[in-house]
Amino acid sequence: MPSILSTSVKPFSRFSDFDVDLFKAGKHFKLYEKFGSHVMELDGVIGTYFSVWAPNATFVSVIGNFNTWNRDAHPLLVRWDSSGIWEGFIPNVARGEVYKYFIHSSSGESFEKGDPYALFWEEPPRTSSIVWDTFFEWDDTNWMQNRWQTNALDRPISVYEIHFGSWKRDPQKPERFLSYREIADDLCAYVKEMGFTHVEFMPVMEHPFFGSWGYQVTGYFAVSSRFGSPQDFMYLIQKLHQAGIGVIMDWVPSHFPGDAHGLFYFDGSHLYEHADPRKGYHPDWNSYIFDYGRNEVRSFLISNALFWLDRFHADGLRVDAVASMLYLDYSRKQDEWIPNEFGGRENLDAVSLLKEINETVYKEFPAAQTIAEESTAFPGVSRPTYNGGLGFGMKWMMGWMNDTLNYFSKDPVYRKYHQDQITFSIVYAFSENFMLPLSHDEVVYGKGALVNKMPGDEWQRFANLRLLYAYMFTHPGAKLLFMGAEFGQTSEWSHDRSLDWHLTQFPPHWGIQEEVKALNKLYCTEPALYEKQFSTDGFEWIDRSDAENAILIYQRKGNDWKNDLVIVLNMTPMVRSNYRIGVPHLGTWVELFNSDELNYYGSGVVNERELHAQAQPWHEKGQSIEVSLAPLAAVVFKLKRSNLI
Template sequence: MPTTTNHPRQGERDVYLFREGTHARLYDLLGCHLGEQEGGGARFAVWAPNAASVSVVGDWNGWSGGADPLAPSPDGSGIWHGHAPDAAKGDAYKYRIRSHHGNYTVDKADPVAFCAEPPPATASRVCDLAYAWGDAQWMATRGQRNALDAPQSIYEVHLGSWRRQDGHFLGYREMAHQLAAYVNEMGFTHVELMPVTEHPFYGSWGYQTTGYFAPTSRFGSPQDFMYLVDHLHQQGIGVLLDWVPSHFPTDEHGLGFFDGTHLYEHADPRQGFHPEWNSSIFNYGRPEVRSFLVSSGLFWLDKYHLDGLRVDAVASMLYLDYARNHGEWVPNRHGGRENLEAIDFLQTLNRAVYRAHPDTVTVAEESTAWPRVSRPTDMDGLGFGEKWNMGWMHDVLAYMKEEPVHRKYHHHKLTFSLMYAFHENFVLPLSHDEVVHGKGSLLNKMPGDSWQQFANLRALYGFMWAHPGKKLLFMGGEFGQRREWTHDGELEWWVCEQEGHGGLQRLVAQLNRVYRGAPALHQVDFSSAGFEWVAADDADTSVFAFLRKAGDGSPPLLVVSNMTPVPRTNYLLGVPLGGHWQEVINTDATEFGGSGWGNFGGVDAAPVRAHGRRQSVCLTLPPLSTLILEHVAR
């Protein structure tokens, strides 16, 4: 029989914070913890306030419900706890819960489990999180790398389909060395992992999460995942995690109807069921649920040294009528459609993250014009550090899909983003969402023959890397995979041997090198002081020209995009400084698969007025290209 004395870590303060919704480290209080009592075994604790009885069933007791019962805490917190002396590392287990409400008994996975059985099995596993980290140097300096004035070029990765070995998944440790070498070769500063939180359905890509404290066992153990993060850090690469507090699946072993009641989700389907994803919505108004989610977010930063969280589907959390028709949602207490409880949760989360880990970053995937997403909570903001610029993504892809002859009628799609570019701390995303569900690959979105498609994509990348905002590119986009992404199999690495694909890959690597080395391209991303139009209204030729400026007084960069296949010679542009302007990027260079038009490496400014400036340069603009030129003092 288990020991049922009062929980050794459960004090009055824990209960108070749990009930207040601000407990940020529930993983110390709940779940399975090895070796904390004499005689070995493990301590178990689970929140199930409406249970009539709870027991731990697992490998060590033959899955017998009477062998290891838990006892309710006398403080009324709804936490059940106890010690199972025979539980050992690696054992599978669940909680057998009998509810007060009807004849309901169910075996549930541990909501705070640190490890799970490989799917399709659904039990939790007894494990520990012991690991000897080797990334002290990274951790001491990562605040500089995540700062708003630092270069952030993010490579978004789905671990199950980036690379495989003979058709099989790579483990976290195998992935570590291959991924780090490639990311460094390509010059990206961070990787963003699509959700690794445990999920029963591989085809959900991790967005249907059941294990909010467990990395998926498909690729190895918790220590194996720590090794992946550790190695990336030691190679100078930051690691962001895609994290999903917006909904959870209805699998029986998961959080739904946990103790015979709607504990984590709303009981009313107008609030608790997500019609778009056929999943459950968290009850953000319940303090204990907020504590659970805040603790999950902090857990990945505390225990896995992750450098930030990209929070998925924030818009679905903010609006009560998201994906619902009239009469299918419940207004807030003021009669509006804003989810006041979700707003409070997001603010609580961001305060907790930046209080505990001010050198990390939280990023919102928020697809509407909700105000102040990336502004501090004391300024009535949501408190995120950054926000995906979904408007820029939609506009720029819509523009690039147009045949060049028609682009002059859509010129505003590339200029409009500068009307709001500094309202938030934006990341420019070309993510997995743009290359799935019949949308086609980025390359196949481009018009024209094969050469023009590559040229268009090269021009787009040049424009993107020079545009204000941090950068994010989904795997495969860097070499122009033609096939739409699928989670089954791996990327089409073999095409990199072909000229167009290989050239595009070399361009992205060079863009990253220039971006990281040029303060003008990243120091002042979120203020109009870092940007100035030179030519914004030349719709007839579909030419765009602007300056990017640094915050340290270094010279600006001149960026020029020609979005038609017509080379333009003697194109006059005003510049702020005389002297030589040197090409540092020409997306039409032959090494990138282009036609080789250009300016022989650079041009000298002349004292000829243009665009309100005393000096100007006379450029040759290659077809379907972006040029980036830097001023060189002589």
């Protein structure tokens, strides 16, 4: 063990005995108020209190520029209570100082580690933590007090997913990232103009490898310094809130990288990760899996979830790779995993942790939402824990995404043979509170841009894409669209460059952009599309039997029948004139939306006149109307005047 040459560390603790008991029991959910570095005054002297959990250590010190990285200069004191917490106050260490922990383990190994609770880090590839704070004079009170309305499940939730480093870059120096503050005005104005209700940031927590898109996190309590300080990111969130836009943050409790300065093998033991590689190593991502059964790790993760909702005013968390947490055999061969105590494949520790995370989030922040990226049929992901569910607010509808993109990639001449593929989603659409995702995962690794998945010539490809979006926005569930898709980006997404914004000057692309604006407006203003978006009461098939013409007709319902909508999808490039459809009510119907409008780069086959329902039974309805169906288009009809009023 290193000898102590000198010390100016003063004994001090931010932990009460009760704090320690909660931490050891896995029930302390605000550890960011205790662990890490905190500038404070002690005995009239300004300095910084440091604390770190390292139970396998025999010696821990703080090293940095302030002591010329001398490992012996500022040793921390270990608590007497066997908690494994090392702590102490170092005078004259101020905000902005870089530091690490030097740790000597009981096995004789030595490490220099970043602070797991650091609020700020050096910009990669540098790896030191920085003494910082989360003080910010927030000016979003109106949003925070009323966000329960915007975030409610019976309100429109249309999410614009963003990778911060590649949405826009400096036009003069394309290699330079724009900062959180630099991008704020443009992003707020654009999201507002497009009509999205929320933005979702792919992980902005500090990560050493930019190519991981933020999914290999080392700094769980810090935003990436590539784009500015914590306060700069708070400013961006505040601007979004002032514009009436919610903020969802992508959160990664499923795994972490093995970088030397990070959580892995932190104190010479498997502290944060499970020791058995069959449970603690992730073969897909060459990363490490948290030990979900260890109480102190549970406190760390739950505290981290609350941290972003508390200190950064986030409105929701999208939880990444939930399936990989739930199953012990995820991406493993038969001899590479250990069954649970009942012989099953479920990770019972992860199941209980996810339940506790959701219970705690909704208790502390009832207006927030948690959203699971879960790709299996695990039951009750978005059902309350008191009913046996995991307690998430919503779940990504991965089956809908796969079936839909597979169907739309087919030449329209063959779609009549696959009608069941596009209608199947309704069979299970209400088993969860589903969000329909067309996310970053669909435009990477050789999959190409969405528009290039569509068949046909240029006009047909864009018509198909407009039809896809109209189908998505009129299908039950919340919506998520990845950046660039809203204007028909033609190249596969790359994290190393800006989106191709120049494309929006060309008619096919601004047509898509105008359509997405219109769809967001339709979704946000028509109660039938959101009031019962997670209920069987909000949807009814009118006709799904016309496979020969590849036409689908369905009804969306809200709380008031007068707001009902009838949607017709023509999945072929053939115009269908005088096509009769059953409608739920007698009266006058009007075309509310048509994806074939000229303004969207369509062919302009629209229903301009009022349509008077006749008492002619059709599609098992007592009345019907005759309409024109545009090629590769979606048409939305609404009752203008009812004969019953």
